[in-house]
Amino acid sequence: MEISQVAKKSGVSASTLRFYEEKGLISSIGRQGIRRVFGPNVLERLELIALGRAAGFSLDEIAGILGNEAKPEIDRELLLRKANELDGTIKKLTAMRDGLKHAAACTAPSHLECPRFRRLMNLAGTGAIKGLTTNKK
Amino acid sequence: MEISQVAKKSGVSASTLRFYEEKGLISSIGRQGIRRVFGPNVLERLELIALGRAAGFSLDEIAGILGNEAKPEIDRELLLRKANELDGTIKKLTAMRDGLKHAAACTAPSHLECPRFRRLMNLAGTGAIKGLTTNKK
DNA sequence: CTACAACTTCAAGTTAACTTTAAGTCAAGC
DNA sequence: GCTTGACTTAAAGTTAACTTGAAGTTGTAG
Numbered sequence: 001m002e003i004s005q006v007a008k009k010s011g012v013s014a015s016t017l018r019f020y021e022e023k024g025l026i027s028s029i030g031r032q033g034i035r036r037v038f039g040p041n042v043l044e045r046l047e048l049i050a051l052g053r054a055a056g057f058s059l060d061e062i063a064g065i066l067g068n069e070a071k072p073e074i075d076r077e078l079l080l081r082k083a084n085e086l087d088g089t090i091k092k093l094t095a096m097r098d099g100l101k102h103a104a105a106c107t108a109p110s111h112l113e114c115p116r117f118r119r120l121m122n123l124a125g126t127g128a129i130k131g132l133t134t135n136k137k
Numbered sequence: 138m139e140i141s142q143v144a145k146k147s148g149v150s151a152s153t154l155r156f157y158e159e160k161g162l163i164s165s166i167g168r169q170g171i172r173r174v175f176g177p178n179v180l181e182r183l184e185l186i187a188l189g190r191a192a193g194f195s196l197d198e199i200a201g202i203l204g205n206e207a208k209p210e211i212d213r214e215l216l217l218r219k220a221n222e223l224d225g226t227i228k229k230l231t232a233m234r235d236g237l238k239h240a241a242a243c244t245a246p247s248h249l250e251c252p253r254f255r256r257l258m259n260l261a262g263t264g265a266i267k268g269l270t271t272n273k274k
Numbered sequence: 275c276t277a278c279a280a281c282t283t284c285a286a287g288t289t290a291a292c293t294t295t296a297a298g299t300c301a302a303g304c
Numbered sequence: 305g306c307t308t309g310a311c312t313t314a315a316a317g318t319t320a321a322c323t324t325g326a327a328g329t330t331g332t333a334g
């Protein structure tokens with residue numbers, strides 16, 4: 001497959017594919033003239049990368065995890081650690097969500113006068129809720 | 138208070154405080170010579186900013202929400218929208234976590250042969266799980 | 275044969291939220 | 305009166321994950 005085929009099938013743009021190759025995340029099976037040729041397993045690999053990204057791994061981490069073997073064996077302990085990390089994130093976000101919902105419904109004249117909102121502010125201020133972002137767009 | 142006092146009390150570094158001021162997120166009450174002087178309500182303001190960040194607002198969004206009034210009144214509908222957004226994020230992360238936990242425990246010889254792991258990969262690949270990041274460090 | 279779309283490389287640009295650096299100001303202590 | 309340390313500004317640097325741009329190459333359709 002040519003790069004545009006891979007792009008179309010995977011939903012990953014050609015420039016990103018080149019970027020991923022440069023980073024060692026994927027590799028082409030060879031060249032036809034100057035053009036990259038990819039094997040079909042690159043699609044699986046791209047799904048693994050997407051999975052890793054969704055789980056919160058950086059590209060560098062993913063490169064380390066997947067290695068350069070065709071059939072990567074992923075460390076189960078690592079998965080568990082990441083699952084637990086996600087668990088913590090989920091708990092914090094849940095506290096956040098509940099606090100926001102309350103604040104939206106609260107009858108206090110100002111949010112600043114709502115004790116629950118204050119608690120939430122305090123939580124956020126102390127950094128108890130940290131390391132969370134939702135991407136732009 | 139001088140900037141270092143605010144930094145110490147809030148846990149926000151002096152350079153960040155200047156940066157926030159430049160962005161219009163906070164403001165000093167005046168100057169003593171060349172040095173900024175902050176009023177006590179800047180601390181509350183910083184907590185609100187931290188709360189907003191934790192909820193996934195960008196600094197620009199927060200600036201828009203808080204305005205430049207001393208006692209900001211925050212749009213309840215906006216809070217609710219953000220709460221719902223968080224709800225979606227939580228659901229995705231939960232699916233993710235469960236998938237990872239399963240994959241870690243799964244007895245299939247390779248993750249690639251576990252149907253549940255494949256489903257997870259597919260989810261991530263289609264972008265059903267998207268717009269999520271956990272910050273570095 | 276020639277045009278053209280799709281590829282190629284390499285370098286530089288983008289965004290967010292800061293941090294770092296260089297050069298300067300200023301009040302206080304010795 | 306000089307040093308010190310905490311402040312000041314403005315500009316440049318940082319990081320991640322890409323995207324964009326410029327300039328060149330190639331297979332194919334007409």
